[in-house]
Amino acid sequence: MDTIKQLTELDYKTLIICITVVAGSFKIVCNFFSWFVSYLGLETKKMRQKREDHELLITTVKNLELLQNKQNEDVRQSIVHDRRIKDDLKNVTDKVNEIADTLSNMQKADNVTEMKKLKEKLVAYYNKYKNSDGWTSMDKEVFWDLFEDYEERGGDGFIHSKVEPIMRELKVIDKE
Incomplete structure (x- = not known):
């Protein structure tokens, strides 16, 4: 029950911003990885x-x-x-x-x-x-x-x- 109570108190704006930041960071890392691999000729x-x-x-x-x-x-x-x-x-x-x-x-x-x-x-x-x-x-x-x-x-x-x-x-x- 404590878990449900914690979920109801969670700030959804912050959650959406965090998910967006993580996804953007992941995209940047993937692009960097692709650039790095192509830079090495792989x-x-x-x-x-x-x-x-x-x-x-x-x-x-x-x-x-x-x-x-x-x-x-x-x-x-x-x-x-x-x-x-x-x-x-x-x-x-x-x-x-x-x-x-x-x-x-x-x-x-x-x-x-x-x-x-x-x-x-x-x-x-x-x-x-x-x-x-x-x-x-x-x-x-x-x-x-x-x-x-x-x-x-x-x-x-x-x-x-x-x-x-x-x-x-x-x-x-x-x-x-």
């Missing part, structure tokens, strides 16, 4: 850990900067490559269009040439059979196949107005 575990953490942080920052620079360079190169690919693709597209135009012109020229050949053959059949009594079924089939091909290629003109009517009137004479 290193404590805490100091070594702090130094290693600092070195790791510096290394990480340097690596991060290198990665950022690498990413920037990669983006720049990617843009350059994209431009090259776009230019090459445009060149290929232009060349394909040029080839397509050339093919189209060649097809038109081929169609005109083929129509002239068909017209010539049709006229030859016409001249051969216009004054005859008839023609064979084989000649008839060949003529009308040529005539159909001529029409599909866009042929018109005197073949329709002169040749076709006379050839339709011919009779089939098969010689056996």
